[in-house]
Amino acid sequence: MLIETIFVHRFSHGTMPLRTIFKNCAYYWGFSAWLAYYINHPLYTPPSYGELQVNYALVLFVMCELGNFSIHWTLNNLRGDGSKSRKFPVPTKNPFTWLFFFVSCPNYTYELGAWVSFSVMTQCLPVALYTLLGFIQMTIWARGKHRAYSREFKNYPSLRVAIIPLIL
Incomplete structure (x- = not known):
């Protein structure tokens, strides 16, 4: 963090x-x-399905963290060389950035995935509650960013939604 x-x-x-x-x-x-x-x-109490549940959730967690890093890297490099021109993010050769085809804020999508997988990994109600609260806040931020992109860029992809591909 x-x-x-x-x-x-x-x-x-x-x-x-x-x-x-x-x-x-x-x-x-x-x-x-x-x-x-x-x-x-x-x-x-450990998760119901023991190590199997923990290991699968851990793999998903690591993938989501790598995805989140990839999105942040892409966003950080969006303006390269101190340029002042504004542009919206697009997918790159990195497969983790391909969520940009569907959502405006894949960093929040990946963060949500990481917290959902952590909730599954721990099978702990407070973790699930934290995940829900985080999802609500990230949805608010993602919808605002999506609206701003849509207003600012006339050629903004119409297929994109805020945070959950094809849904929200």
Whole structure:
């Protein structure tokens, strides 16, 4: 989270105010402490399907994290060489960026996938609640970004939706 905050979000450069870093850290660290309490509690019950469930969810989690990194890398390189021209993101040769064919904010899609897989991996109700709250917030952000892209770019792909391919 801190690496993303430092290298992806451009604080005080027009995309996010610097004070937001403190709010983000409090939110993520607070929830992390709450989730860690339940996951590490002596009465924690392992997932119903044991290691099989954990391993499949872990593979999905890693894939979603790689996808999220790929999207952030693509977004970070969108303006190359200090250009001031604005353009919308498009898929690259990297298969993880192909979600740009369907959604405006695949970074949120991948983040949601990572949290869903973590919820499955831990089979812990507070993790699922956190995932739901995160999904609601990311949907709000994704819809706003999608609307902004649609208004700003006349040639914006009409097939794209905000966060969930072909649905939302």
